[in-house]
Amino acid sequence: MPDKRFLFPLTILACVLCFFVLQEFVWEPARREILNMQLETRKLHEVKREILELKARHGNLSTLLAQKERELDAAREFLPSELNAEKFIDALYRSAQTQRAEIISVQAGDISGEELQSQTVTVKLEADYVSLLNFLREILDGKRLAALETVSIDGTGGKILSCELTFRIFAAK
Numbered sequence: 462m463p464d465k466r467f468l469f470p471l472t473i474l475a476c477v478l479c480f481f482v483l484q485e486f487v488w489e490p491a492r493r494e495i496l497n498m499q500l501e502t503r504k505l506h507e508v509k510r511e512i513l514e515l516k517a518r519h520g521n522l523s524t525l526l527a528q529k530e531r532e533l534d535a536a537r538e539f540l541p542s543e544l545n546a547e548k549f550i551d552a553l554y555r556s557a558q559t560q561r562a563e564i565i566s567v568q569a570g571d572i573s574g575e576e577l578q579s580q581t582v583t584v585k586l587e588a589d590y591v592s593l594l595n596f597l598r599e600i601l602d603g604k605r606l607a608a609l610e611t612v613s614i615d616g617t618g619g620k621i622l623s624c625e626l627t628f629r630i631f632a633a634k
């Protein structure tokens with residue numbers, strides 16, 4: 462039989478060891494899980510509160526969703542996924558027709574870039590000063606992202622200006 466004077470310290474040691482094992486492998490993981498669930502619950506309550514605020518602010522969320530869809534469609538049109546220079550050239554011709562400018566020629570350049578593709582489009586046209594400004598404003602303020610790179614104007618023909626404009630259009634892959 463073991464010595465009785467070692468029995469009490471061994472019992473204490475066994476209890477302490479059991480306590481640490483329980484602490485490390487049972488209570489601590491359970492406590493972490495409870496904290497994670499509380500955090501998740503707080504996040505869900507926050508989302509619920511935001512939804513209720515949106516409902517209170519906008520009434521019917523389907524109208525808000527439709528508005529956001531229209532904004533997203535406009536953004537896709539502003540920076541499309543493909544360059545599609547033909548659409549831009551059609552817009553140039555429509556704008557020239559409404560602004561009383563005459564397009565002499567249009568030439569699309571090479572495509573460059575990888576993530577953000579770009580392509581130059583060179584337009585030769587004849588217009589008076591006001592028509593040229595309105596044409597430029599309509600194209601640059603239009604639905605599609607376009608930058609005016611170069612402008613060459615020859616005003617020797619009187620009121621009518623001969624212009625060569627180079628636009629750069631963009632698309633995101």
